Amino acid sequence: MNGLVLGGTYALLGIGLTLIFGLMNVVNFAHGEFYTLGAYAAFATLGLAGAHFVAAVLAAIACGVALGAVCELTLLRPLRAESIDTTMLVMIGVWITMQNGELLLWGGVAKSIPHPFPTAPLVLGPVSIAPLRVFVLALAAGLIVASYLLIHKTQLGMAMRATFQDRDTAALMGVRIGRIHTATFAFGSGLAAAAGALLGPVFLAYPSMGDLAALKAFSVVILGGLGNLPGATLGGLLLGVAEELGAGYVSSGYRDAVGFVIIILVLLLRPAGLFSKQERIG
Amino acid sequence: MTRAGRFVPVLLALTLPLWLGSPYFLHVVIMAGIFGILALSLNLLLGYTGQLSLGHAAFFGIGAYTSALLTLRLEWSFWLALPCAVAASGLAGWLIGRLALKLRGAYFVLVTISFAGVIALVSVNWMDVTNGPLGLPGVPAPALGPWSLRAKSVYYYLVLVAVLIAYLVCRRLVASRIGRAFVALRENEALAESVGVDVTHYLVLAAVVSAAMAGMAGSLYAHYTRFVSPEVFLFSYTVTMVIMVVAGGKGTLAGPLVGALIFTALPEALRAVTSWQWQMLAYGVLLVLLVFFLPRGIVPALAAWRAWKAP
Amino acid sequence: MARVESALTLSVRDLAVRFGGVTALAGVSFDVHPGTITSVIGPNGAGKTTAFNAITGYLRPTRGRIEYVGVPLTGLRPSAIAARGIVRTFQRTSVFPSLSVADNVMIGLHLRGSAGVLDVLLGRRRRAAEESRLAHDADGIIEFVGLGHRRGEVASELPYGEQRLVELAVALAARPRLLLLDEPGAGMTTAEKAAVGRLIRRIRDQSTTVLLVEHDMRMVMGISDTVIVMNHGRVIAEGAPASIQAHPDVIRAYLGSAGDRD
Numbered sequence: 001m002n003g004l005v006l007g008g009t010y011a012l013l014g015i016g017l018t019l020i021f022g023l024m025n026v027v028n029f030a031h032g033e034f035y036t037l038g039a040y041a042a043f044a045t046l047g048l049a050g051a052h053f054v055a056a057v058l059a060a061i062a063c064g065v066a067l068g069a070v071c072e073l074t075l076l077r078p079l080r081a082e083s084i085d086t087t088m089l090v091m092i093g094v095w096i097t098m099q100n101g102e103l104l105l106w107g108g109v110a111k112s113i114p115h116p117f118p119t120a121p122l123v124l125g126p127v128s129i130a131p132l133r134v135f136v137l138a139l140a141a142g143l144i145v146a147s148y149l150l151i152h153k154t155q156l157g158m159a160m161r162a163t164f165q166d167r168d169t170a171a172l173m174g175v176r177i178g179r180i181h182t183a184t185f186a187f188g189s190g191l192a193a194a195a196g197a198l199l200g201p202v203f204l205a206y207p208s209m210g211d212l213a214a215l216k217a218f219s220v221v222i223l224g225g226l227g228n229l230p231g232a233t234l235g236g237l238l239l240g241v242a243e244e245l246g247a248g249y250v251s252s253g254y255r256d257a258v259g260f261v262i263i264i265l266v267l268l269l270r271p272a273g274l275f276s277k278q279e280r281i282g
Numbered sequence: 283m284t285r286a287g288r289f290v291p292v293l294l295a296l297t298l299p300l301w302l303g304s305p306y307f308l309h310v311v312i313m314a315g316i317f318g319i320l321a322l323s324l325n326l327l328l329g330y331t332g333q334l335s336l337g338h339a340a341f342f343g344i345g346a347y348t349s350a351l352l353t354l355r356l357e358w359s360f361w362l363a364l365p366c367a368v369a370a371s372g373l374a375g376w377l378i379g380r381l382a383l384k385l386r387g388a389y390f391v392l393v394t395i396s397f398a399g400v401i402a403l404v405s406v407n408w409m410d411v412t413n414g415p416l417g418l419p420g421v422p423a424p425a426l427g428p429w430s431l432r433a434k435s436v437y438y439y440l441v442l443v444a445v446l447i448a449y450l451v452c453r454r455l456v457a458s459r460i461g462r463a464f465v466a467l468r469e470n471e472a473l474a475e476s477v478g479v480d481v482t483h484y485l486v487l488a489a490v491v492s493a494a495m496a497g498m499a500g501s502l503y504a505h506y507t508r509f510v511s512p513e514v515f516l517f518s519y520t521v522t523m524v525i526m527v528v529a530g531g532k533g534t535l536a537g538p539l540v541g542a543l544i545f546t547a548l549p550e551a552l553r554a555v556t557s558w559q560w561q562m563l564a565y566g567v568l569l570v571l572l573v574f575f576l577p578r579g580i581v582p583a584l585a586a587w588r589a590w591k592a593p
Numbered sequence: 594m595a596r597v598e599s600a601l602t603l604s605v606r607d608l609a610v611r612f613g614g615v616t617a618l619a620g621v622s623f624d625v626h627p628g629t630i631t632s633v634i635g636p637n638g639a640g641k642t643t644a645f646n647a648i649t650g651y652l653r654p655t656r657g658r659i660e661y662v663g664v665p666l667t668g669l670r671p672s673a674i675a676a677r678g679i680v681r682t683f684q685r686t687s688v689f690p691s692l693s694v695a696d697n698v699m700i701g702l703h704l705r706g707s708a709g710v711l712d713v714l715l716g717r718r719r720r721a722a723e724e725s726r727l728a729h730d731a732d733g734i735i736e737f738v739g740l741g742h743r744r745g746e747v748a749s750e751l752p753y754g755e756q757r758l759v760e761l762a763v764a765l766a767a768r769p770r771l772l773l774l775d776e777p778g779a780g781m782t783t784a785e786k787a788a789v790g791r792l793i794r795r796i797r798d799q800s801t802t803v804l805l806v807e808h809d810m811r812m813v814m815g816i817s818d819t820v821i822v823m824n825h826g827r828v829i830a831e832g833a834p835a836s837i838q839a840h841p842d843v844i845r846a847y848l849g850s851a852g853d854r855d
Contacts, residue, residue, distance in 0.1 A: 089524075090574075097566030100559045100562040100566060215395065257400055257403045260403075261396075264397065264400075267392070271384065455710075458713040459727075460713055475675070476683075476764070479700070480670075480672045481670075
């Protein structure tokens with residue numbers, strides 16, 4: 001059950017990254033930092049007197065979206081013509097900057113993010129789970145659904161999908177590629193921030209929480225296939241469940257290794273991802 | 283550079299411990315040397331074959347742990363442990379090289395990060411062997427017959443020789459048919475294949491040499507600080523390595539060394555002034571600025587400036 | 594028409610390539626005889642470059658056999674095929690962009706050197722001799738294609754036509770016995786094409802067999818000994834230039850597909 005909670009948030013991380021990586025061909029090493037930012041933003045918001053938990057999550061998303069847009073406009077857009085290595089290095093720079101910025105602003109001691117839920121677990125049949133986690137799962141699910149709606153039902157989403165499938169044709173059809181890029185990056189970052197705001201209270205918030213989160217996001221993307229939204233969702237859930245099972249059966253120290261091992265195995269055996277049906281032509 | 287011009291720095295380097303005064307500065311130079319070897323190794327992959335490995339800390343750590351364990355637990359001599367450490371990381375490099383055959387670009391980077399992550403987790407969790415987070419204290423210093431090389435002024439020479447070896451290996455490789463093959467792979471792999479460059483062979487070769495060198499640096503590090511812990515796998519080491527290579531000048535031979543000197547001395551100089559976090563923050567900003575303004579690095583920029591000044 | 598040749602250079606039998614649901618080559622058979630210039634022509638999408646890719650190991654064929662001087666090539670990697678003397682150029686300009694012309698050609702000479710890891714790390718004199726020999730050879734090739742005045746220039750900064758000459762020089766450096774040229778005249782002026790045509794003839798005169806894909810009919814008919822016509826992944830005609838020009842199937846193929854030509 002906990003696996004699903006984790007999985008839901010991993011799915012959020014994965015959806016954001018698969019869009020960024022898939023659509024913009026940017027290796028967003030800073031993705032984890034937006035996650036961290038989300039957690040700290042939630043923390044900061046809750047610190048303001050009487051802020052509601054949901055408001056904190058929304059504030060986190062807003063921060064993610066805003067900073068994501070800024071990053072894309074100032075850093076990524078000028079480098080669009082450069083090779084993927086160059087953008088990788090820039091995003092690594094952003095990663096380091098953001099992480100140490102957070103370290104300086106909030107200190108290295110882990111912060112506990114307060115939440116309004118009772119700590120006594122709910123018992124649903126054979127499963128007992130903390131109400132907070134139920135809320136997190138519910139909100140994550142909601143955000144996933146919202147993402148789907150955005151991608152499939154709105155004009156922006158359609159433009160994004162078109163750009164992903166065939167950039168040149170999309171441009172010819174009048175899609176403003178630059179705007180789509182900014183929107184994609186902002187959207188992805190916002191989702192990451194949401195994930196951070198949701199998982200922050202479950203665990204603790206500390207500046208390097210983003211590192212592992214980023215890696216797991218990459219695992220999910222690789223599992224599900226680049227640009228593959230349902231793949232990312234399923235992948236996220238799979239990873240969450242796999243981690244819980246792994247921690248239970250193998251050893252909790254190695255739980256994070258699950259993500260790494262997945263990356264290595266999938267890339268070696270099925271580079272297109274587990275859920276990809278498309279065959280690349282040429 | 284004129285012969286006299288070359289002679290002076292060589293003399294200075296050879297007599298460094300005599301004129302450098304405080305052991306603290308000597309420590310900085312030794313660390314710069316060790317990182318110089320690391321930077322050279324990363325440069326071989328990144329600058330020449332064009333593959334970015336963010337897992338070089340894994341090779342560094344494997345070298346450090348292998349050397350430490352062999353001398354601590356099995357009481358081998360340093361002079362035997364060092365080649366073993368080099369071999370062990372070389373083997374790991376071989377593995378990564380074979381993995382790289384199928385992957386390029388971002389995917390390769392991810393695999394290297396994952397590899398480093400797994401190794402790091404193993405070192406933390408495999409308590410029986412690695413003593414987990416507590417690390418391995420008391421790694422013996424190397425000895426040459428009856429003389430111990432423990433003292434900084436003596437260890438300096440060991441590191442100097444190692445740096446020279448690393449530099450020579452790189453230079454010989456780069457100036458040869460092998461180096462050309464590396465560059466060909468970076469510039470246009472399909473074209474390289476069409477004229478007979480065996481991609482497998484050369485990528486694996488680059489990975490093995492690169493990893494082996496990093497392992498050598500690891501062993502030197504272990505016997506210098508005489509303590510090895512999972513901290514060697516800290517991502518900040520990898521980041522520092524990358525900055526050294528990128529800032530110094532990837533694809534050149536002097537670049538990584540210059541980068542290593544600057545980015546070992548700089549933190550020490552800044553330490554008095556600011557905290558470590560500000561420094562890493564500055565690194566992050568610096569990396570971004572470098573990509574925008576000095577993409578080829580300091581050494582090529584200097585060379586270009588010199589060429590521009592004297593037409 | 595059966596021809597008994599003891600040393601057929603290249604023999605392609607029933608070569609087929611499919612990706613997903615697309616059949617790029619539907620079973621192609623032809624021979625390339627030593628010491629000749631053979632051109633492959635056909636409308637866009639006929640499968641010409643696909644055939645090249647399959648022959649040189651960049652694509653795995655779905656079916657079929659490719660043999661060179663009796664030795665099968667199917668399944669070999671491009672670098673192994675190059676080692677057997679078959680070198681190709683690419684449809685889109687393919688050079689080593691940030692390297693000089695001389696360095697480009699030096700890479701082309703890769704197979705002509707033999708220095709291995711140990712040689713490089715230890716040996717000195719033998720390596721130095723080999724390096725100077727290679728540099729000398731490189732100069733010769735650069736002069737042959739007429740780029741002597743561009744020796745030290747960075748390849749990506751050269752004008753288009755000269756970049757294609759660099760490409761040719763790199764391929765020649767690998768001392769091919771069979772040279773596959775993918776659209777050597779593409780994007781060139783008439784004068785440049787004529788020069789390339791002359792070069793190709795000189796290459797053939799030096800005992801290198803040439804197989805080329807080209808769209809420029811005048812160039813093709815002017816230099817080829819044999820012309821092979823492809824359409825829809827099949828060979829529809831093969832023979833001397835004059836007979837091809839009059840071949841009804843060929844005329845139909847070109848007129849019929851006039852709508853989608855470049």
